[in-house]
């Protein structure tokens with residue numbers, strides 16, 4: 001049985017004061033959560049979130065990580081820097097980084113290897129855009145993105161990876177994949193992992209859905225057998241909304 005995981009991705013939102021207020025409000029609302037609860041935040045908020053989340057189930061995550069240990073990479077943060085700030089999880093390969101910041105499957109893999117080596121828990125994003133879905137490329141694309149991203153990891157390391165399936169056309173649009181669409185594509189991802197790393201490993205990998213998941217649709221999505229959680233954007237920016245997603249089973 002895979003433990004569900006609900007992770008918020010704040011993207012480029014919240015000042016440290018706002019972050020402290022949100023996590024302080026969220027803390028009591030998720031004290032009885034039956035899933036792993038993570039908030040992935042801008043680096044300026046690491047200290048505020050770590051402090052506000054003390055004694056709660058809320059774990060701290062980052063939204064990106066560089067593959068080098070250190071060096072001339074202006075604006076980037078290394079895995080060791082994240083660890084030193086108490087970060088436990090990191091999102092890698094989000095579609096917005098692929099779209100706006102030149103992220104490729106190769107750089108996703110480099111970041112995954114560095115994050116795993118440093119002991120961070122990885123949330124690796126894959127997903128298709130509208131044109132790719134309409135052209136029938138979804139299965140081949142998410143399989144390719146998954147296997148390239150995981151390349152070089154052992155079976156044991158793969159088993160601990162969290163994959164987030166995010167249909168790009170559902171991100172921030174209010175459009176959500178149907179429960180069946182999401183479940184089917186996540187099943188394709190899991191089957192690809194099974195072919196390369198074995199069924200035992202594939203059955204341990206947790207695969208989230210991301211793309212306008214919210215209090216209204218979370219129950220239906222989480223009832224799907226292949227779906228192990230959510231990567232939540234907009235609905236993670238308000239404590240009542242995010243806590244309703246976290247408490248989807250109540």
Ligand SMILES: O=C[C@H](O)COP(=O)(O)O
Nearest residue numbers: 009171172211212233234
């Ligand atoms: O990382 C989160 C995903 O991009 C989903 O964002 P959203 O819930 O605002 O659609």
